[in-house]
Amino acid sequence: MRAFSLLATLAASATAALAATVQYDFSVEWIQANPDGDYDRELIGINGQWPPPPIKCNIHDRVIVNVTNNLGNEPTAIHFHGLFMNGTNAMDGPVGVTQCPVPPGSNIIYNFTVEQPGMYWYHSHFGGQYPDGLRAPFIVYDKDEPFAGQYDEDTYLTVSDYYHQSIPWLTANKFLTLINPTGAEPIPDAALFNDSQNIKFNVEPNKTYKIRIVNVGALVSQYIWFEDHDFKIVEVDGIYVEPTDASMLYITVAQRYTILLTTKNSTDQNYPMISSFDTDMLDKLPEDLVWNVTGWLTYDENAAFPEPALIDQYDFYDDFNLVPVEKELPYEPDYSITVDVSMQNLGNGVNYAFFDELSYVAPNVPTLYTVMSSGNDSTDATIYGSNTHTYVLGYQEVIEIVLNSKDPGKHPFHLHGHVFQVIERSEASPDDNSFLVYDPANPGTVNEYPMRRDTVYVRPNGYFVIRFKSDNPGVWFFHCHIEWHLAQGLALTLVEAPAEIQSKQVIPEDHYAACKAGGYAYEGNAAGNTVNLFDLKGEKLQPKPLPAGFTARGIVAMVFSCISAFVGMGFITWYGLSDLKTTEREVAEVMGESLDDSDASK
Ligand SMILES: [Cu+2]
The missing domain is CATH 2.60.40.420 (Cupredoxins -  blue copper proteins)
Incomplete structure (x- = not known):
């Protein structure tokens, strides 16, 4: 000893x-x-x-x-x-x-x-x-x-969707606007490999390459494969896994896979490597969109670079069945959070994303800064604001999140500060109008040693159940990693062990200085009130609800009838943003909503 x-x-x-x-x-x-x-x-x-x-x-x-x-x-x-x-x-x-x-x-x-x-x-x-x-x-x-010595080279590969227009411009003009009441995400213009296209991934015969793959995109998951080359998955999201044979990956935005790929023993040919959008995630497929990006495992610069072969189906490895090297049985939950995901229109006609009835709106004061300036009140979720959707977690407990999606999209959810066990993940609901809802009394198959990672996707109208230990005091964001959906508010806040944060952590002076330089509040409750932490006057809120009876379809009809009315009356010429704002205002007035109010609460 x-x-x-x-x-x-x-x-x-x-x-x-x-x-x-x-x-x-x-x-x-x-x-x-x-x-x-x-x-x-x-x-x-x-x-x-x-x-x-x-x-x-x-x-x-x-x-x-x-x-x-x-x-x-x-x-x-x-x-x-x-x-x-x-x-x-x-x-x-x-x-x-x-x-x-x-x-x-x-x-x-x-x-x-x-x-x-x-x-x-x-x-x-x-x-x-x-x-x-x-x-x-x-x-x-x-x-x-664990796989040290089993490869010859250590390299990486990024995949990404890519837009020609800037995100602020797309958000204001194409996405979070009345003219997009269904919340259709802007369609990317291209796919990238290592921030380029047609890359040559130089390889030598009879060698093993460790390739760390990350999807740094905004929206779409990608299927990735290397023609005629299988590989072993050895790590996901920083968790070593038992080496697992695969021939194709499905990688959502923000996920990572590290693979070992062994090259062939001849150099007479180069092989296409392909990353292909999950086009189910796009609202439409424009004729000119190329949703694949190709590169080549390049054995010989002078050999041919063949076009990729067509494939019949995407036969990818299901990450649910990966087994961590460091084995842990399913944790038994002490505290369970259940949230429903949905997308709906609010009173300004814009489409938002919700956990239950809340669409996340960032507070005036960063939530961690509220923790640090609230003393014993830090355990009361009220002070973090009405629209941050905050849960206060105890220290050293097992936390479970049950997420039931009532949306026909796929959403990759990320938890900051943790990896979680993926206890269950349902298939997609068989049709768009019904939802699969997790029933704790009737659980599905749970793997003996559940896979752990930091980003996992829910299938259309399906659910997942994840568990983690609250062993990392901090304020941690849980959100959809599709940037468009985060902008729509698909996020909630976990304030984990606030007393531990207060007693053991500091916010450095230069971080406060950034707040001061920008004129941002940095103490008090979500509204910036330092005197009465339970007075949230002035906090940022989501827009008011849509008047009863309005639907996305109704808004489309209203917008276009307003546009044609204006154009028909010849009062304005229909072009550009300023006219759009006028139309938004008119539509909002018809709907009994003040745009100024809702702008202020964004
Ligand atoms: Cu999403």
């Missing part, structure tokens, strides 16, 4: 001695780029480059990311997707949850240690900003990985 503890001490100090500090200085800037070769636009890059550079470190390292916002016209913030930020909740990044927006000209430092191995990514968590380019891999090397 004595010898063991001595060894353990030696091992711990050796680890500490090896841990390094890795610093990145990031100037966030607009950069001219054209990744699909079809359209020049400005994208958000770093230090004069787009795509932004990957962050790389070893497990146990301290990482310092010093971010200066040189965009000039937009705030920003960076989230480190999948990292637990244990003890450093303020470094997590989501605006309104753990920090203020970093205004143009300001600076913020993210400083944290990394205790998880594998593939992650970092991305903007301000508004819908990351699909404008601010996203890249975050790679954590681990010399003790």
Whole structure:
């Protein structure tokens, strides 16, 4: 026993001695780029480059990311997707949850240690900003990985959907607007591999490649395969899994898969590698949309680069059946949260997304900052506001989230600060008008050692059940990772062990300075009230409900009859945003809703 503890001490100090500090200085800037070769636009890059550079470190390292916002016209913030930020909740990044927006000209430092191995990514968590380019891999090397020595090269591959127009423009003009009452998501213009197309992935024969794959897109899941090459899945979302044979992946936005792929022993041919949109997730398929992106496992530059073969069906590996290397039986829940997902129109005619009756609206004061300035009242969810949909969680409990979707879309949900066990995930409901609802009295098959990850999707009108341990005090966002749906409010807030946060964590001065520079409130309740934490006057709220009897279809009819009335009367010419605003106002007035009120509450 004595010898063991001595060894353990030696091992711990050796680890500490090896841990390094890795610093990145990031100037966030607009950069001219054209990744699909079809359209020049400005994208958000770093230090004069787009795509932004990957962050790389070893497990146990301290990482310092010093971010200066040189965009000039937009705030920003960076989230480190999948990292637990244990003890450093303020470094997590989501605006309104753990920090203020970093205004143009300001600076913020993210400083944290990394205790998880594998593939992650970092991305903007301000508004819908990351699909404008601010996203890249975050790679954590681990010399003790279970498949160490079983590969020759360690590399990565990003896949992404891609838009030609900026996200703020699309949001205002095409998405969160009266002329889109069904909430149809803007259709991407292209698919990208490593932020490019037609990439040549150079390989040598008879070698094994570790390929860390991440979907950094905004909306669509992708099917990924390498012609005539099977592979082994060895890690998902930072969790090592028993090596599992597969020939195709289905990867939602924000998910990661690390695979081992062994090359053939001859070099006479190159092989297409394909990433293909899950087109079920698109409202329509424009004729000119190319929803595949092709690259090639390139054995020989001088050999042919064949077109991909057509396939009959997408035969992908179902991640539900992956088995973590570190085995844990299903946790028994202490506290269960059940939420229903739906998409509905509110009184301003715009389509929003809901957990139950709430569409998330960010508070005036970031929720973590409310925790830090509320003393003993921090355990009362009321102070975090009416529209942040906050649950206060106890410390060291097992939390269960039951999510029943009453929406015919697929939604990839992400929990910050944790991985969770995926206890159950239903198939899609057989038809659009009925829902599968989880029945705890009649559970389905639960795997002996449930898969753990940080992002999981629910199938159309189906459900999932996830469980995690509340062992990481912090304010953690749970949300759909489709950026459009987050903009529609598909999010809720978990305030985990607030007394522990208060006693053990600090918000650094430079984070407060960003709030002050932008004129953002940084203390008190969700409304910014520091005197009476239960007075929420002035808090941000979702728009009022639609008057009874209105439907999305009715709004479409109303909008177009208003448009034709205006055009017919010759009062205005129908072009551009200003006229659209006029129409919105007219329609809103007919519906008895003041747009000014609802704008103020957005
Ligand atoms: Cu969604």
